Amino acid sequence: MIDVTEQKRRVAVIGGGITGLTAAFYLQQQAKDQKLPLEIVLIEATHRLGGKIQTLRKDNLIIERGPDSFLDQERVIEELAKQLGMEDQIISKVPGKTYVAINKQLSPxxxxxxxxxxxxxxxxxxxxxxxxxxxxxxxxxxxxxxxxxxxxxxxxxxxxxxxxxxxxxxxxxxxxxxxxxxxxxxxxxxxxxxxxxxxxxxxxxxxxxxxxxxxxxxxGTLESTSRTFKHGLESLIFALEKSLEMAVIYKGVRVESISKVQDKIILLLNNQNSIPVDGVIVATPHHVATKLFRHEGLLKSLLDIPVKTVAAVSMIFSDSAIKKKFDGDGFVVSRNSDYSITACSLTHRKWPHAIPEDCAVLKSYVGRSGDESIVELSDNEIEKVVLQDLQGMLKIDEKPINTIVSRFKDSMPQYTIGHWKRVEQAKKELHAAYPTIRLAGNSYEGISLNDCIVQGEKAATEVLASIFQTELYL
Ligand SMILES: Cc1cc2nc3c(=O)[nH]c(=O)nc-3n(C[C@H](O)[C@H](O)[C@H](O)COP(=O)(O)OP(=O)(O)OC[C@H]3O[C@@H](n4cnc5c(N)ncnc54)[C@H](O)[C@@H]3O)c2cc1C
Incomplete structure (x- = not known):
């Protein structure tokens, strides 16, 4: 068992996606501001931080495997970027038209x-x-x-x-x-x-x-244009990680269960170690959160939140590959069409800083509701399906120079009717059993990156308040 000193309180953040990292960042910031004796432990199951945010930098290309931008109307990301000293790295999308593909035709x-x-x-x-x-x-x-x-x-x-x-x-x-x-x-x-x-x-x-x-x-002063960071969204992840000088970060370590022994919460890890803590922010997907408490039967209502599986397929072509006269920067696809892709972005038009001039990059999505099995196909098979659709729509007559298939299994929680009731019930149960544990992330109060950051900050404030009886700055 890892030791914990008498005076200091320890808070663990489970999950190193944007929600968990933001939660750790605000825990640290508030502890410093309020001079709270706090230790922070961040535990991430994989060997990298960022969760769904994954930027690939190769041959002068910046390709986002998952999310690629944010709409920051409440200036949440801008504020975080300011605190990290990287607000000058935020750039806006080049304005462009979106089309819809229906009946084998693209219309603006x-x-x-x-x-x-x-x-x-x-x-x-x-x-x-x-x-x-x-x-x-x-x-x-x-x-x-x-x-x-x-x-x-x-x-x-x-x-x-x-x-x-x-x-x-x-x-x-x-x-x-x-x-x-x-x-x-x-x-x-x-x-x-x-x-x-x-x-x-x-x-x-x-x-x-x-x-x-x-x-x-x-x-007003609000911004409604898509934005990103000029070196990729993952640069926000790197900056958050670098800023966490107060936190101990474990990568490649999975939390298996959460339980209570006297006045301590015990996190059991997959390496058979356990960590005693005073508070926890669970920033994993909801289906993982439920598993962490399965021995007590908590959070069962969350199992009714459906999740969808999608894949993003980025294809790199030479700039001459698209033969159709098309002035858009992306299109979405009607479910009543014969196509398998659900949407496509012309990354080189939206974000020209990320793509060399002699390349065109098309990022398509597959995994329509009811047709998610396509994501299980091999990379080659997915490439074939996507290429066939793109050839039909954009008259592409070349093979891609490279294709990057990124699968996101059970990654998109669906906010169906009754969602809030399910979440509220789970939070209530958890609060009764563990008053110093909070749930945060895209399964609960919004799926966008901004929503995740807001939830991470709120969870940090609430956990500190519950442990140190500090005022809630919400
Ligand atoms: C393909 C795709 C495109 C998207 N595009 C956009 C976009 O353009 N703009 C936008 O605003 N949003 C977008 N989203 C949504 C957004 O990316 C997500 O909602 C957000 O990244 C979720 O962050 P998170 O930290 O809550 O979860 P995650 O990123 O899933 O992080 C959870 C972390 O928990 C870890 N974990 C799981 N189990 C354990 C365990 N037992 N112990 C320790 N760690 C564990 C995981 O490994 C993971 O790193 C997109 C999503 C997808 C899938």
Whole structure:
């Protein structure tokens, strides 16, 4: 057993993804600010930190295997970057158009659309994606009485009531499933896009609500452009790791279980060691969190949170490979098409700093809801399927110079109806049994990188407050 001194309190962070690293960072910062006698231990199962954030740097290319950017409307990442002295490394995406692939055709998503929801009349009226009857039906959103959004409901069902079938299937569903890797008819309105329900309630129409809230966004100081770090998202991970001078970091060590012996919490590790601690932040996926407490039967409600498996496939071509005249920087794919890919980014257009001029990099995603078995195919087989789709859509007549397949198994938690209740029940149970343990991460209160950082900071504040009875700075 590793010893713990009498005066010092020890907090363990389990999981070294963005959530766990941020939690450790804020534990350290708050302990320093409040002069708390704290030891921090961060335990990561794999031999690297970052979790889903994985940047590959090779031959002057910067390729993000997983997430590649963030929308930082609340300036959460910018603030963290400032504290790490790397705010000057944040860069914005080159503006560009997104298309939707439907019926073997690529059409631009009308300007002004937000998550595929049309908000500007003229570009929407001119779009060839939707028939005239579909357009008239979508405009009914402006005339219909406000929907009853007090009760949670499926996102797809709500949007169908407001905009009709065609706009949902041809425009909104491809974008939503590109972002959440989920089935729009299973996702919860309240948990996935709570702002839509609020906008509808407040302004009697989703379109009017978005127009109002979005104009405030444009006028205000908030940023709605995708951004990243010029040396890749992993540079944020390296900076966080470097900043953790107070923490002991174990890599390649898995926590197997959490239990209690007298007034100590005991973490049992896969190397048969155990660590006594006073508080814990569990920043692993929820299905792992449940396993850590299986001997006590805690957190069972989390097992009802479905997870999806996806793969990202980056193909590097010569810059002459794309023969189709295409001015977009990416496209999403309708589930009613014959294609296997769900979305594709033209990385060289979005992030030209990351790709040499003589290359084109296409990052495609596979693993549509209901068709996740494709992720189990070999790299060569996945490459074949993706290449066939891209050849059809972008008239590519060359083989890729290189292909990087990155699988993310059980990686995308789905916020289906009842999500918040499941999470709340688990947190309540945990609090009753272990008042100094908190759950944080993309399974609970938002899947974006920003959401994870917010949860990491909140968990750090709460755990310190529960151990040292300090004030909560939330
Ligand atoms: C392909 C893909 C693309 C995405 N794109 C974007 C994007 O562009 N923008 C955006 O905002 N979000 C994006 N997301 C979502 C975002 O990347 C994730 O929500 C976020 O990275 C999750 O971070 P996390 O720290 O909560 O979890 P993870 O990154 O999964 O980290 C959890 C860590 O816990 C470790 N662990 C697990 N079990 C144990 C154990 N028993 N003991 C110790 N350690 C353990 C794991 O090894 C892992 O390192 C994307 C997600 C995917 C999969």
């Amino acid at each position: 998503i009308p300007d002004g659309s937000i998550l595929g929801i049309p908000t500007e009349i003229i570009p929407f009226a001119k779009s060839d994606i939707i028939s005239w009857s579909g357009k008239v039906r979508a405009a009914c959103d402006l005339l219909l009485p406000p929907s009853n959004v007090k009760e949670d409901q499926s996102l797809g069902g709500f949007l169908r009531k407001r905009f009709g079938e065609e706009v949902v299937e041809n425009l909104i569903e491809p974008v939503v499933s590109g972002v959440y890797s989920g089935d729009i008819d299973q996702l919860s309105l309240h948990e996935t896009l709570p702002n839509l329900a609020e906008a509808c309630l407040k302004h009697r129409s989703v379109i009017r609500g978005i127009q109002k809230e979005n104009s405030q966004l444009k006028e």
